[in-house]
Every structure is written in C-alpha cells, then in structure tokens.
Amino acid sequence: MSTAVHGHTHGHDDHAHHPTGLRRFLTTTNHKDIGTMYLWFAFAMFLTGGVMALIIRAELFQPGLQITHPDFFNQMISLHGLIMVFGAIMPAFVGFANWQIPMMIGAPDMAFPRLNNWSFWLLPPAASLLVVSLFVPGGAVAAGWTLYPPLTVQMGMGMDLAIFALHILGMSSILGSINIITTILNMRAPGMTLMKMPLFVWTWLITAYLLVAVMPVLAGAVTMVLTDRHFGTHFFNPAGGGDPVLFQHVFWFFGHPEVYIIAIPAFGVISQVIPAFSRKPLFGYTSMVYATASIAILSFLVWAHHMYTTGIPLEAQLYFMYATSLIAVPTGVKVFNWVATMWKGSLSFETPMLFAIGFLFLFTIGGFTGLVLAITPVDIQLHDTYYVVAHFHYVMVAGALFSAFAGIYFWLPKWIGRMYDEKLGKWHFWLSFITFNLAFFVQHFLGLAGMPRRIPDYALQFADFNMVSSIGAFGFGLSQLLFLYIIVKAIRSGEKAPARPWEGADTLEWTHLPTPAPYHSFETPPLVK
Amino acid sequence: MLVRLALFAVAMFGFGFAMVPFYRAICDVTGLNSITKRDSVPTNTQVDTSRWVTIEFDANTRGLPWSFAPGSRSMRVHPGELVHVVYEVRNQSQQVIVGQAIPSYGPQIAAGYFRKLECFCFQKQQLEPGETRQMPVVFVIDPLLPKEVATVTLSYTFFELNAATPAAGSGKVSG
Structure with missing residues (x-):
C-alpha cells in the first residue's frame, strides 16, 4: 500500500535513481519515503488498536459478560493502550517529523539517513511481538499499559514479549530522536x-530531547521487571524486600513526559495550521517557544500526581498538586495564543482548520479535566474511574489524533501533489467530532458516578451511558474507514494540487518547493532572510 | 552530536536504575515504608479506655504450600492496652521449606501507631513436612492513633526464602 503513495510523488523528479518495489522501501534512506512508511505503519497500528477498542466497547455495550472472557478483556485493554501510544501516535508524529523537518528548515535530508531507515524498520518487529503475544500460552500482557508489578512479575510469557517490544520501540524512538x-x-x-x-520544528526539537531523556528510563523499568521475573532480582518483588510502588515512580518518571511527547508535536502541527487558515502570523511566537519548553521541563517534576492513592505523604501530595496545576499556565498561554491568532484573521474553514479548531475545543476540555484530576482530594475520588479514561482520551484522541488529521489534510497536497476531496474531508471531521464526543463525553458522568476502569462488567445504573458510549465508539471507528477512503481516493484520482493550495501557508516547503515536493529537495539550501 | 546524545541516552538508562537506591534513601530519611525498623514502646502507656479500636488480622501465603491463619479474625481493644494474638502456620508439603513473613497495615497511617513488641516478621521460619507452629504477636496500639481511625488491619504475607519467585508463566497467585 505504501507504493501507492509513492507511485505519484516521485514521478516528476529526474534524479530519483532508486530501486523500485519492496527493495526501495527496505533500503531507502530518503526522509520522504521513511516518513511515508512511518505514517502508513502508524495508520495500520491505529486500525489494530482501534479494533481492540471496539472489542472493549462491544463488551461494555451491556452489563454482564457477553463477548469476552475477563482475562481477554484485560489483554485488549493493555494492548490497546500500548499499541495506540507506541505504535500509532508516536510513529505518526515521527512520520510528520521525517517529512516536514528537512523541508521546513531547508535541509536536503535527515542528518543520519541510514540510522533513519533502521529506526523505522525496528518498528514492525516490535509491533509483531505485541500482536503475536496474544497467541502464546497465558495470552498477552493483561496488566494495563502501565505494566504495574506485582501483576507483571507473575504473568505468562506474553509479558516478556511485551518487554522486548518496548525495548525495541524505545530503541527506535531514541535513534529517531x-x-x-x-x-x-x-x-x-x-x-x-x-x-x-x-x-x-521547535516542538519536535523539544520532544526529541524529552524522548532521549525518558525512553531509556522506561527501558530500565521494564528491564528491572524482566530480571525480577527471570533472574531472581527483587526490585519490585516484596518477597525479597523490593517495593512495587518503586516501579510506579520509575514508570511515571517516564510516563508523564511521555504524555507531552505525544502532545507537544500536536501543538506544533496546530501552530502551523491555525495561522495558515487565519492568514495571519502566529500570535506570540516567542511565548509559544518558551511555553513549550516550560511544559517540557515541568513534565519531569509532576510524575507522582498519578500516584496520589499510593499513600505518599501529605507534603508530597501538596507539592505534586501545585506543580501539576502550574502546567496549566504555559498550556493556557498556548491556547490563548491560538485563539489570538484567529482573532480578526480572515478565517476559512477547510478540513485542516476544522480539525485544528476541533482540537482547540476538545483539547481544552481535556486540559480542564486534567486540572480537576490534579487536585489531590478530587483525584482520590476519581482515581481509576472512567473520568480518567474520558480525560486522557480527550487529550490523546481529540488532542493528538485530531492534530495528526489536521496535519495530514494540510500537507497531503505537498506530499502527493493531489488534493483530497474537500466535501468528504468535512464529513470525516464532523463524523469524527460528533462520534468522539458521543463515545467519551458520557464517560465523564460514568466516572463521576463511580464506574471503575479496566473492568469488563458494571453495575446496572451505568448501562445507558455505556450504551451511548459504545455507539459513539463504533461510529468513530467507522468514520476512520472514511478517512482511509479519502486518502486512497486522493492518491489515485485526486485533483492536481496547485503549487500553493493554502495561500496563508508561508513556511519553506510551500514557498520554495514545487508541489508535489520532489524526491530530493533543497540540495542547495535556500537563503532565509 | 550523535555520540553525545547516545551517551546521554545511556546515562538516562543508568538513571532509571539509580532511582532504586535513591528511593530507598528517601524512604529511610523520611521514615516512609519503615516496616523493618524495631518498634519501641510508646512513651504514653496509659490505657485509653474511652475509645475502642477494632483490630482485624489477615494472613496470606504466596508461592508456598503452607496454611497460615490468625487465632482470631478480629478483636476490639483499647489504645494502650497490651494485646496478644497467635498465628498458626502449617507446612502441608512433604519438603522442608523456609519462609519469612512481611507485615503490612491498613490504613497506612496506622502503621506508625502499631507497636509490635513481639513478632515473627522478618524471621526465618523453617518448617519440617507437616510441622505446625504457633507464633505469637504482642502489640500495643499507641493512644496517639488519630481519632478517625476506628479499624486497623494487620496483614502478614509469607514468602518462600531461597527460592526463585513463582515461576514465570505459571500465572497463578495463591492466597
């Protein structure tokens, strides 16, 4: 399927002497090819994780156990989380980075093209380890994507496969960064x-530093789980004086920056799309850069807000509550800057802009529920309820995923030289927007009423909202098939894109390169005034 | 650049492991998690007869074929009162097994007020096949125990010593 994308992208280029077919993609060192592979890989993983989400929602459609065995339900919960975070969203944004960073800074390619090829080709084996783990005795990891011991110290070999998958994925992220x-x-x-x-580019620079800093910590944490499982160490095993809570500290030292690793490139995409369709430069560029950097630094100092219920002392709870609330300040700066960029702009509402505005609305809701959860006494009530599930899906799906959609619709003409179907794109947005809220908004109510997450059954009073949520989830899943159709249609028979389809977009790839972008671009660097 | 960033990544990998001793040190300094410390007799030994605290006893084993149970499931005591309870453990297998128990408390805040004067925790217990052993626990609830705590749970879990943790892949949790 990847070849389909590229059948068109390099047609215009004379120095594209490269192998064709499968060998081209195995051996390519071209940042555009690798970016394309990242994006298709992420989309395939997005559908895989999406099917798992639909199995979860199908089970939760009605109270009682209908479809899945509870243990299989737990495997779905865990793999859905791991695949969406490490297989779908992160590779999608690395795909954007590969395509866009060299073109936006006027470079001919990435700094280490061969390393780039390797970073990508580490991903498919890791993903297959995760999928294969479903079929080994004992099944896949079933302790949630957070992999807390003591559960993970006791599980079957599916857990070992997940650990190796995380090692490989981590390696890929570090090399890419x-x-x-x-x-x-x-x-x-x-x-x-x-x-x-x-x-x-700024957001990716900051994200890449975050990745280099925290992916090794995750690798360390899962390595400790691995040696606890097989080599008689007792990092987390209380039998030998270990402490399971220690894992939570190490994990969330990685886990909280990870949240921003996903969110910050999304901020970057939105910061390109909104000015382009407002026909105004970004409001407060400098403050945006500093806000992003301070979010990144603060993300290292707030990890224990995921652990309010582990019995950490009151002083620590207070510190983590205040520090977490502090993140609202730079995030607020960004949201206000985006709104101020639109203020008095001559707006037009093509699909990328719709997704960007959808992002702005829904991400802000997710940010506010995050503030609610930052408050310790409230969090102790809401910990591990569907309120948390609603919160992070507003940030991950309506935040990161919507901005990825905005970015794809925005840059697709530059990548393939053809326009997507604007009408279908708008359909995709509205269907996604409505079904997303149908699926996740009601989960706030479920959480407030006390429905715990990661449980395949629930009390009868939660039945109506769960049914609504499941209907929304299936609608959302099906809407993404429309997205696939739109992309395939654009590649095969889209209208030829003009050199600058968006007159408000003024970065180098729009002003200095033809559309579609040639296979090799900026062999002589442009001069930036 | 490549080398420096790679070194940084390796250093962060080490940092993940460095968090282990760091965590221990923090817990020692702040007195969190200090279940291994010897308990002292509370300075105020006056029995507070104006209030009752319910003590619940819990016993678990993990990964070893022993039966383990407290002599009584729960009792009502006054803070400051000296309390005895006996746990009974029996080796149901045909082998000699060495185990060791680790205590924990609920709610966690009560841990600091639960003064055990005699306890079998953190002691090696070697049981012959079929052997039964009675193990006393003597404790005092510190009268300073916060007023809102009306029930305290003392829980012991026996782990096997000198054996690898339950084989990975067994996927079973006993107790």
Whole structure:
C-alpha cells in the first residue's frame, strides 16, 4: 500500500535513481519515503488498536459478560493502550517529523539517513511481538499499559514479549530522536536562526530531547521487571524486600513526559495550521517557544500526581498538586495564543482548520479535566474511574489524533501533489467530532458516578451511558474507514494540487518547493532572510 | 552530536536504575515504608479506655504450600492496652521449606501507631513436612492513633526464602 503513495510523488523528479518495489522501501534512506512508511505503519497500528477498542466497547455495550472472557478483556485493554501510544501516535508524529523537518528548515535530508531507515524498520518487529503475544500460552500482557508489578512479575510469557517490544520501540524512538535533534541543530538553511524556525520544528526539537531523556528510563523499568521475573532480582518483588510502588515512580518518571511527547508535536502541527487558515502570523511566537519548553521541563517534576492513592505523604501530595496545576499556565498561554491568532484573521474553514479548531475545543476540555484530576482530594475520588479514561482520551484522541488529521489534510497536497476531496474531508471531521464526543463525553458522568476502569462488567445504573458510549465508539471507528477512503481516493484520482493550495501557508516547503515536493529537495539550501 | 546524545541516552538508562537506591534513601530519611525498623514502646502507656479500636488480622501465603491463619479474625481493644494474638502456620508439603513473613497495615497511617513488641516478621521460619507452629504477636496500639481511625488491619504475607519467585508463566497467585 505504501507504493501507492509513492507511485505519484516521485514521478516528476529526474534524479530519483532508486530501486523500485519492496527493495526501495527496505533500503531507502530518503526522509520522504521513511516518513511515508512511518505514517502508513502508524495508520495500520491505529486500525489494530482501534479494533481492540471496539472489542472493549462491544463488551461494555451491556452489563454482564457477553463477548469476552475477563482475562481477554484485560489483554485488549493493555494492548490497546500500548499499541495506540507506541505504535500509532508516536510513529505518526515521527512520520510528520521525517517529512516536514528537512523541508521546513531547508535541509536536503535527515542528518543520519541510514540510522533513519533502521529506526523505522525496528518498528514492525516490535509491533509483531505485541500482536503475536496474544497467541502464546497465558495470552498477552493483561496488566494495563502501565505494566504495574506485582501483576507483571507473575504473568505468562506474553509479558516478556511485551518487554522486548518496548525495548525495541524505545530503541527506535531514541535513534529517531537523536537524528531529529542533530538535523535541527546542524542542518538549518543559512539565515534560519533558532528563533526563526517554524513552530512545528521547535516542538519536535523539544520532544526529541524529552524522548532521549525518558525512553531509556522506561527501558530500565521494564528491564528491572524482566530480571525480577527471570533472574531472581527483587526490585519490585516484596518477597525479597523490593517495593512495587518503586516501579510506579520509575514508570511515571517516564510516563508523564511521555504524555507531552505525544502532545507537544500536536501543538506544533496546530501552530502551523491555525495561522495558515487565519492568514495571519502566529500570535506570540516567542511565548509559544518558551511555553513549550516550560511544559517540557515541568513534565519531569509532576510524575507522582498519578500516584496520589499510593499513600505518599501529605507534603508530597501538596507539592505534586501545585506543580501539576502550574502546567496549566504555559498550556493556557498556548491556547490563548491560538485563539489570538484567529482573532480578526480572515478565517476559512477547510478540513485542516476544522480539525485544528476541533482540537482547540476538545483539547481544552481535556486540559480542564486534567486540572480537576490534579487536585489531590478530587483525584482520590476519581482515581481509576472512567473520568480518567474520558480525560486522557480527550487529550490523546481529540488532542493528538485530531492534530495528526489536521496535519495530514494540510500537507497531503505537498506530499502527493493531489488534493483530497474537500466535501468528504468535512464529513470525516464532523463524523469524527460528533462520534468522539458521543463515545467519551458520557464517560465523564460514568466516572463521576463511580464506574471503575479496566473492568469488563458494571453495575446496572451505568448501562445507558455505556450504551451511548459504545455507539459513539463504533461510529468513530467507522468514520476512520472514511478517512482511509479519502486518502486512497486522493492518491489515485485526486485533483492536481496547485503549487500553493493554502495561500496563508508561508513556511519553506510551500514557498520554495514545487508541489508535489520532489524526491530530493533543497540540495542547495535556500537563503532565509 | 550523535555520540553525545547516545551517551546521554545511556546515562538516562543508568538513571532509571539509580532511582532504586535513591528511593530507598528517601524512604529511610523520611521514615516512609519503615516496616523493618524495631518498634519501641510508646512513651504514653496509659490505657485509653474511652475509645475502642477494632483490630482485624489477615494472613496470606504466596508461592508456598503452607496454611497460615490468625487465632482470631478480629478483636476490639483499647489504645494502650497490651494485646496478644497467635498465628498458626502449617507446612502441608512433604519438603522442608523456609519462609519469612512481611507485615503490612491498613490504613497506612496506622502503621506508625502499631507497636509490635513481639513478632515473627522478618524471621526465618523453617518448617519440617507437616510441622505446625504457633507464633505469637504482642502489640500495643499507641493512644496517639488519630481519632478517625476506628479499624486497623494487620496483614502478614509469607514468602518462600531461597527460592526463585513463582515461576514465570505459571500465572497463578495463591492466597
């Protein structure tokens, strides 16, 4: 399927001497090919994780156990989380980084093209380990994506496969991030100072630093689980004086920055799309850069807000509550800047802009519920309820995923040289927007009423809202098939895109490169004034 | 650049492990998680007859074929009163097994007020096949126990010593 995308992208280019077919994609070092592979891989994983989500929602359609065995339900919950976070959203944004960063800073390619190829090809084996783990004795990991011991110390070999998958995925992310940092710091076109970089590039620079800092910590945590399981160590095993709570500290030291690893590139995409369709420069560029950096730094200092119920002392609870609330300040700066960018702009509402505005609304809701959860006494009530599930799906789906959609519709003409069907794109947005809220808004009420997460059955009074939520989830899943159709249609028979389909977009890839972007771009760097 | 960033990643991998001793040190300094510390007799030994506290006893085993139960499931005591309870453990297998028990308390805040004067926790217990052993626990509830705590649970879990943790793949939890 990847070949279909590229059948068109390189047609116009004369120096594209490269192998064709499968070998082209196995051996490619071209940032555009690799970006495309990342995006298709992420989409395939998105559908895989989506099917798992629908199995979960089908089981929860009615109270009682109808479809799945509870243990299989737990495996679905865990794999859905792992696959969506590490297989879908992160690779999708790395795909954007590969396509866009070299073009936006005027570089011919990534700094380490061969490393780039390897970073990508680490992903499919890791993903297959996760999927294969469903079929080994004992089944896949069933302790939730957070992999808390003591459960994970006791599970079957599916857990070992998940640990190896995480090692490989972590390796891929670290290599990709090293590549991105080096590209951004060393390969900018003459005249492009750091403070002239497009915000998308800035957000990826910060994200890549976060990744290099925390992915190794996750690798360390799961390695400790692995040695506890097989080599008689007792990091987390109380029998030998270990402490399961320690895992939570190590995990969330990774886990909280991870949340921003997903969110910050999304901020970057939105910061490109909103100015383009408001026909105004981004409001408060400098403050955006500093806000993003301070979110990244704060993300290292708030991890225990995931652990209010573990019995941490009152002083620690207070500190983590205040520190967490502090994150609302730079995030608020960003939201107000986006709104101020639209203020008095000449707005038009093509699909990318619709997704960006949808992001703005729903991400803000997710941010506010996050503030509610930051408050310790409230969180102790809501911990592990559907309120938390609603909160992070507003941030992950309506935040990260919507911004990925916005980015794909925005840059697709540049990538393939053809326009998507605007009418269908708008349908995709409205269907996604409505069904998303149908699926997740009601989960706030379920959580407030006390429905625990990760349980395949529930009390009767939750039945109506769960039915609504399941209907919404299936609607949302089906809407994504429309997305696939739109993309395939654009690749096969989309209208030819003009050189600058969006007149408000003014970064280098729009102003200095033809549409579609040639296979090799910026062999001589442009001069940035 | 490549080398420096790679070194940074390796250093962060080490940092993950460095969190283990760091965590221990923090817990020691702040006195959190200090279940291994010897309990002292409370300075105020006056029995507070104006209030009752319910003590619940719980016993678990993990990964070893022993039966383990408290002599009584729960009792009502006054704070400051000296209390005895006997736990009984029996080796139901045909082998000699060495185990060790670890206590925990609920609610966690009560842990600091639960003064055990005699206890079998953290002691090696070697049981011959079929052997039964009675193990006393003597404790005092510190009268300073916060007023809102009306029930305290003392829970022991026996783990097997000198054996690998339950084989991975067994996927079973006993007790």
